[in-house]
Amino acid sequence: MNESIDNRLTSPRSLDHILDEDVDGLLDAPEKPRKVTSSDRLERAFLEVIEFRRVHGRVPSSETREIAERKLGARLDGILANDQKVEALTYLDDFNLLESREPPESLDDLLEGGDLDELLGDDGGVLDVSDLPVLRKPESPDSVAKRVRAEDFEQFEHLFKAKHAELAAGTVQLVAFTGLDLIKEGVFFVLGGVMCFVAEVGEDVDLVVGGKQKQKQRLRVVFENGTESRMYKQSLMTRMYEQQGQVLARTGVDASEIFDAAEESGHIYVLQSLSEDPAISGLKDLYKIGFSTTSVEQRIRNAERSSTYLMAPVRVVADYRLYNVKASTLEHLLHRVFADVRLDLTQIDSKGQGYDPSEWFIAPRDVVNRAVAMIVSGEIVDYVYDPTRQQLIPRM
Known part of the structure; x- marks a missing residue:
């Protein structure tokens, strides 16, 4: 046998050489699976x-x-x-x-x-404990947040229409949900394919969880399908993570700037007069449409002494909270849409002076609600109000 060949067959090879020749990975150590803790x-x-x-x-x-x-x-x-x-x-x-x-x-x-x-240390619950009494009492209705019909949904419908219009226009985009700090009043989310809006964030409530004090906040979350939930803030966070929820933010900004687009602009309110004057009480669908940067309740305080409110108490029938909209401009558009049905009546105030109410209109409430939604979404430019048919109709 050739001496060089014999040397190759009998001389020991280095470990590195053996590993280099293992092209099929037969000598690779199997990866250990991650230990389940x-x-x-x-x-x-x-x-x-x-x-x-x-x-x-x-x-x-x-x-x-x-x-x-x-x-x-x-x-x-x-x-x-x-x-x-x-x-x-x-x-x-x-x-x-x-x-x-x-x-x-x-x-x-x-x-x-x-x-x-x-x-007994039965962490897995495999023991048959069917003969034991129930440990927990049934949950009270207040402890579990279920979706219910939003009675005042018409006050939020215009906000959803506006957001869909902004998404279509590209001025608003969907970004990933990143944490609890994004859950604040005025923010829109998409949860399970349904847009929702955080209408209210309650005060901190001290609860005892596992023998320890915990603080939680109840939310009022309104969904575009006309339902609402009073879930806890932490519960919404959990659902957002589980369902890979998204947040609506202005195009071109990151999550840290999302709240630049979530500031409340003010309120458009609709009031009904409680006047006993036959000239007022006899008018069907008479409403005052106004704007306020403060709460409506504060604005109408002492209404019976103000000519603006026809020198009589009023009832709030709608309160449209607006975000990222110049509410005074919206109010002006509403007045222009319903200009043909403005109240034409001269009243006498407590000082005996005559005045002409300027913000009272005769139109069905559902039409006023639709007009608000269409103004916010921009659709109103293609519609006019027809007093005879009492409907918003396409502009000819």
């Missing part, structure tokens, strides 16, 4: 409980004969009995399932409360 398992277990509540509209029961639900109910009972678990999962608590209950006053109370699942 106890926190991961706990979060996944609780998210299954959350999903049950979202799908079925109720808390899973640990007494039911349905094995799958019974396991979820027992799992929730075990979580509730452990303050550390409650604290770790609070940020995921979309339905306030972890709100604390009154602690037991005696051992008998504890045993009657059904906390054996936690005492």
